[in-house]
Amino acid sequence: MKVLSPSVVAVAGALALTTLVMLAVGVDPALAYPALVRGAVADGNLEYTIAAFVPTLGMALAFALPLRAGEFNLGGDGQLAAGGITAAAFALLVPLPPVLAVVVPLAAGTLAGGLVAALAAPLSTRLRIPAIVSTLLISAPAVSLASYLARFPLAEQGTGIAQTPRLPEHAHLPALTEAGYVTIGLPLIVLLTGLWLYADSRTVLGYEIRATGQNREFAWYGGVRVNRVAAYALAGGGGVAGLVGGLIVLGPPYRFVDGALTAPGYTFTAVAAVLLASARPVVVPVAVALLTFLQVGGQGMEREAGVPSQLTQIVQGLIIVIVAVLATVRARRGARA
Amino acid sequence: MSEFAAELVGVSKRFGPVLANDGIDLAVARGEVHAVVGENGAGKSTLMSILYGLHRPDAGHILRSGTQIRLRSPADAIRHGLGMVHQRFRLFPGLTVADNIVIGAEPVTGARLDRAAAHRSVTDLSDRYGLRVDPAALVGTLPVGVRQRVEILRALYRHAEVLILDEPTAVLTPGEADRLFEVLRTVAAGGVAILLVTHKLTEVLAAGDRVTVLRQGRVTGRFTTADTTADDLVHAMVGRSLPTPVPRRATPDAAPALDVRDLTVRDADGVTRLSSVSFSVRPGEIVGLAGVAGSGQRELIDTITGLRDGGDRVLLDGTPIHPGRDPRVAYVPEDRHARGTAPQMSLAENLLMGEQRTLATRSGLPRAAVRERARDLVARFSISAASVDVPISALSGGNAQKAVLARELSRGSRVIVAEEPTQGVDVAVRSRVHALLIEARDQGAAVLVQSSELAELRELADRVLVLFEGRLVAEFGGDATEAQLGQAMTGVSA
Numbered sequence: 001m002k003v004l005s006p007s008v009v010a011v012a013g014a015l016a017l018t019t020l021v022m023l024a025v026g027v028d029p030a031l032a033y034p035a036l037v038r039g040a041v042a043d044g045n046l047e048y049t050i051a052a053f054v055p056t057l058g059m060a061l062a063f064a065l066p067l068r069a070g071e072f073n074l075g076g077d078g079q080l081a082a083g084g085i086t087a088a089a090f091a092l093l094v095p096l097p098p099v100l101a102v103v104v105p106l107a108a109g110t111l112a113g114g115l116v117a118a119l120a121a122p123l124s125t126r127l128r129i130p131a132i133v134s135t136l137l138i139s140a141p142a143v144s145l146a147s148y149l150a151r152f153p154l155a156e157q158g159t160g161i162a163q164t165p166r167l168p169e170h171a172h173l174p175a176l177t178e179a180g181y182v183t184i185g186l187p188l189i190v191l192l193t194g195l196w197l198y199a200d201s202r203t204v205l206g207y208e209i210r211a212t213g214q215n216r217e218f219a220w221y222g223g224v225r226v227n228r229v230a231a232y233a234l235a236g237g238g239g240v241a242g243l244v245g246g247l248i249v250l251g252p253p254y255r256f257v258d259g260a261l262t263a264p265g266y267t268f269t270a271v272a273a274v275l276l277a278s279a280r281p282v283v284v285p286v287a288v289a290l291l292t293f294l295q296v297g298g299q300g301m302e303r304e305a306g307v308p309s310q311l312t313q314i315v316q317g318l319i320i321v322i323v324a325v326l327a328t329v330r331a332r333r334g335a336r337a
Numbered sequence: 338m339s340e341f342a343a344e345l346v347g348v349s350k351r352f353g354p355v356l357a358n359d360g361i362d363l364a365v366a367r368g369e370v371h372a373v374v375g376e377n378g379a380g381k382s383t384l385m386s387i388l389y390g391l392h393r394p395d396a397g398h399i400l401r402s403g404t405q406i407r408l409r410s411p412a413d414a415i416r417h418g419l420g421m422v423h424q425r426f427r428l429f430p431g432l433t434v435a436d437n438i439v440i441g442a443e444p445v446t447g448a449r450l451d452r453a454a455a456h457r458s459v460t461d462l463s464d465r466y467g468l469r470v471d472p473a474a475l476v477g478t479l480p481v482g483v484r485q486r487v488e489i490l491r492a493l494y495r496h497a498e499v500l501i502l503d504e505p506t507a508v509l510t511p512g513e514a515d516r517l518f519e520v521l522r523t524v525a526a527g528g529v530a531i532l533l534v535t536h537k538l539t540e541v542l543a544a545g546d547r548v549t550v551l552r553q554g555r556v557t558g559r560f561t562t563a564d565t566t567a568d569d570l571v572h573a574m575v576g577r578s579l580p581t582p583v584p585r586r587a588t589p590d591a592a593p594a595l596d597v598r599d600l601t602v603r604d605a606d607g608v609t610r611l612s613s614v615s616f617s618v619r620p621g622e623i624v625g626l627a628g629v630a631g632s633g634q635r636e637l638i639d640t641i642t643g644l645r646d647g648g649d650r651v652l653l654d655g656t657p658i659h660p661g662r663d664p665r666v667a668y669v670p671e672d673r674h675a676r677g678t679a680p681q682m683s684l685a686e687n688l689l690m691g692e693q694r695t696l697a698t699r700s701g702l703p704r705a706a707v708r709e710r711a712r713d714l715v716a717r718f719s720i721s722a723a724s725v726d727v728p729i730s731a732l733s734g735g736n737a738q739k740a741v742l743a744r745e746l747s748r749g750s751r752v753i754v755a756e757e758p759t760q761g762v763d764v765a766v767r768s769r770v771h772a773l774l775i776e777a778r779d780q781g782a783a784v785l786v787q788s789s790e791l792a793e794l795r796e797l798a799d800r801v802l803v804l805f806e807g808r809l810v811a812e813f814g815g816d817a818t819e820a821q822l823g824q825a826m827t828g829v830s831a
Contacts, residue, residue: 198701199701201704202701202704203697203702204693204694204697204701206702207686207689207702210686211679211686211690214679214680214682215675215678215680215682217675217676218677218678218679218690219679219690220644221644221662221668221670221677222690222691223661223662223691224690225661
C-alpha cells in the first residue's frame with residue numbers, strides 16, 4: 001500500500017474527477033465505465049489491448065532506461081521511425097533465409113534507433129545541450145527522413161499510398177494469436193523488461209547508471225565514467241525504441257506505413273506511464289498496462305456507448321497532473337524535514 | 338516590559354519517533370550575544386525554526402518582550418521583529434546590494450521603486466552598525482563574508498530586534514569570522530538580541546555573552562562565557578570529557594608515497610590556478626594544507642585524486658596517478674551533498690561506490706553482499722543509522738561524514754586526501770574523525786588534510802603547507818601558530 005500510494009491516489013483522483021466531467025456533460029457513468037472495460041477486454045478486444053501494450057511497454061523502457069541515468073529521452077518518435085524504416089529496408093532489400101529474415105531486420109532497427117539516440121550524448125557531454133532538448137530536436141528530422149524513405153526510394157509503386165511494399169513472408173513475425181496481432185514481440189519485450197529490471201537493481205552497470213542519475217558528481221568522484229554511462233543509457237533506450245519500430249513493421253500489416261508508428265502516440269503514453277510509476281521501475285509495466293487499458297477501452301466506449309474517447313484522454317491527463325502535484329508536495333515536505 | 342527580547346518557554350517538538358525538543362526554556366536579552374551550542378541532532382535547528390515560525394511547537398510558547406505571540410510563518414516572525422540569517426544565503430546574485438536589502442519592503446513613490454531612498458536607507462544602516470557595503474554592487478560579485486553582511490542588513494532593515502544566525506562562520510575564512518564577531522558586537526550594542534547557533538567552541542567563548550547547551554533535545558547547561566572553559570562546554574554537550582589525541586611528531590624517512598613535481602594547472606579560460614607546485618608526503622605523516630578559499634586547493638586535490646589529468650606530475654609510489662580517480666588514493670571530499678554522497682541513494686549503496694566491481698560476481702551485484710559490506714562498515718565505524726537501506730540523507734551530518742570516511746578508509750589506500758574533514762560535524766564526531774586519520778597515519782598511510790580551520794591543522798598535522806594564489810608560499814612544522822599561518826595565507830611572507 002505504502003509503495004503504491006501516490007500512483008493509486010492519482011488514478012483514483014483522476015477517475016473521480018472524470019466521473020464529475022461525465023456527469024457535467026450528461027454521460028451516464030454507469031453506462032460509460034462498463035463500456036470502457038468491455039472495450040478493453042471483452043469481445044476479442046483483449047488482443048488489441050495486448051497488441052498496443054507491447055509497443056507502449058517498449059517505449060516505456062526507451063524512456064525509463066536513460067531516465068535512470070538522469071537523461072530525458074523525449075526523442076522516442078524519431079528512434080521508433082528510424083528503427084522501423086531500417087527494419088523495413090533490410091527486410092525488403094536483403095534476401096535472407098527464414099529466422100535470419102526476422103532477426104537481421106530487428107537487429108538493424110535496434111542499431112538505428114540506438115544511433116539516433118546516441119547522437120544526443122556528445123551534444124550533452126561536450127556542448128552541454130541537455131538530452132531533453134537534443135533528443136526532441138533530433139526526433140523531428142529522423143521522423144521526416146523515415147517518411148521520405150517510405151514515400152520515395154522504398155515506396156510501393158503504383159498505389160500512391162505512402163507506404164513500403166508488403167514485406168516478404170519470411171520476415172513476418174510469428175503470431176501467437178489467430179488474428180496475428182499478438183506476435184512474439186510480446187514475450188520479447190516482456191523478457192527485455194525483466195532483464196532491465198534485473199540489471200537496474202543488481203548489476204554493476206545498473207548501479208553505475210543509477211548513481212549517475214542520482215548525483216553525477218558523486219558518480220564521477222567515485223570513478224564512474226559518467227559520460228560513457230550516460231551515452232550507453234541513451235543508446236540503450238534508443239535501441240529499444242528502434243526494436244519496437246522493427247516489431248511494428250514486421251507485424252501486421254507487415255509494412256512501414258508512413259505515420260503509423262508515431263500516430264498512436266506510443267512515445268508519450270509511455271512517458272506518462274513512466275512518470276506515473278514515479279521512479280519505481282517494477283511499477284512501470286503496471287502503469288503501462290493501466291494506460292493502455294484506458295486508451296483501448298476508451299475507443300471501445302466510443303463505439304459502444306457513444307461516449308467520446310477524449311474522456312479517457314482526460315483521465316490520462318489528470319493522472320499525470322496529480323502525479324506531478326503529489327511529487328512536488330512530497331519534495332517540499334522532504335526539503336523541510 | 339520584560340528584560341528579555343525573546344523567550345521560549347517549555348518548548349517541545351516531536352518528529353515521528355524523535356523528540357527533537359523536550360521542554361526547552363531559552364531567554365535572550367536585548368544587547369546580548371547568546372550562543373546556542375550542541376551536537377548535530379541536539380535540536381538547535383528545530384528550536385530556531387520554531388522561533389522563526391518555520392515549525393510550530395507541540396507544547397510550550399514564545400514570548401516577545403514578555404508578551405505571548407503565535408508564529409504561523411516566517412512572515413509572522415518578521416512582523417514580530419525576528420530576523421534570521423540562514424546557513425545558505427537567500428540572496429539574488431543578479432541584483433544590487435540595495436535591491437536585495439529592501440526586497441519585500443521597498444520604498445516606493447507611487448508605483449515606482451525609489452532607488453535613491455533605498456540607497457540612503459542602506460547607507461544609513463551600514464553606517465549605524467559599522468557594516469560597510471557598497472549599495473550599488475551586484476551581490477553575485479561579492480565575497481562570501483560581504484554577502485553575509487547583506488543578509489544581516491536585510492534583517493536589520495526590517496527592524497529585527499532578535500537576530501538568529503545559523504552556523505554563520507561555516508562559510509567564512511578565519512579573518513572574515515573575526516570581522517563578523519565585531520559586527521555582531523556592534524549590532525548587539527545597538528540593543529538587538531543575537532542568537533548564535535554554532536558548534537565551534539572557540540567561537541562561543543570568543544563571541545558569546547552567555548551560552549545554552551543542548552543535548553538530545555534538552556538543555557544540559559547554561560553558562561556565562563566569562564567564567565566557562567571549553568571543557569565545561571564539551572562535557573555538557575556530549576555528557577563526558579573527550580580524550581585529546583596526541584599526534585606523533587616524528588618525521589619518517591621512508592621514500593615519499595605521494596610526490597607532486599612542478600605541477601602547473603590552468604583552467605578552461607587559461608587562468609593559471611596552480612604554478613610550479615612541488616611537495617611530497619611520506620608514509621606515516623599527516624601534511625596539512627592551508628590557504629584562503631580559492632588559492633588552488635580544489636585544482637591541487639582534483640589532480641592528486643586523478644579527477645583532473647595531471648600528466649606525470651603527480652606520482653604515487655613512483656608511478657603516475659591513473660586519470661579518472663585512482664583507487665590507490667582515498668578521498669574524503671569537502672562537499673558531502675554534491676560530491677561525497679548521492680543523498681537519495683541508500684546508505685549501503687553510498688558505501689558501495691568504488692567497490693562495486695570487486696563485489697560483483699558473474700551473475701551481477703548480489704544485494705546480500707552489498708548489505709553485508711555496509712553492515713560491517715556501520716559497525717566498525719560506529720555509524721548510527723536505522724538500517725543500511727535508509728537513504729543517506731536520513732542520517733545526521735556527523736553520521737553521513739563517518740560513512741564517507743568509512744567508505745574511503747576501508748580500502749586501505751596508500752594515500753589519503755581529506756578536505757575539511759570535520760566541517761559541519763559536532764565535537765564528538767570531530768574527535769572520532771581525527772582519531773581515524775591518525776590511526777591511518779600510524780598504519781603507514783600518507784595523509785594530506787586540507788582545512789580552513791587552523792586549529793584543526795595544528796592539532797593534526799606534522800607539517801603544514803600554505804597555498805596562496807596557486808603557489809606554495811610557506812611550510813611550517815606542526816607547532817606553527819595561527820598568526821604565522823594566517824599571515825602566510827594572506828600572502829604576507831613569513
